[in-house]
Amino acid sequence: MPAVRPALLYGAPCPNSRSGKVDVTELLILSLALDIPPVLLLFDQFPDGRPVEVSPGVEAATEDAVRWVTGRISSPRKLVRHTLEGRGPIIRVGFEDRTKPRNDGVKLIAAAFSLDKALEDRNPLMIQLDKAQNGGGEVDAAQRILEIHDEHIEAIQREIRDSRDAVWGLMSESDRPERESND
16 A cells, blocks of 8 residues: 555645545544554654655654654754755755753653553562562562552652643543532
């Protein structure tokens, strides 16, 4: 099957294609059908480093574009073309040096992945505590390590709530304080 070009996905004209537009649902369905991550439908040249157009008239490094779409960076560095005035051809291509600080959306995604990892890492600690309790080691040390890890998990959960609130401006039902009943 031919690769889907990024231009197709953000609206460049394409024959027989509803003005070249594909909505998000169609992108996700196509991704499932092809068994590839959706971001690769947006940037099929990943990871060769060639510049890609992330929006009409704005080019960025392919790797930056993928990191941006997956929430690892706040925005891709823009491609900058340098020419000598009146000399015609491009003499040097580079990317902006500026890097934006992580925004709340990037912090939210990073915290969610950290929570997954921390929860995964908790299982071996539980096994170690169980072994210690059954005569295989220092119970107090194993309990303390598990307590420290659980505090770390709670801190990540707070970071997720704070970042989610900063991004969306609202708290989920489970995060809201209980209201007193007027009954």
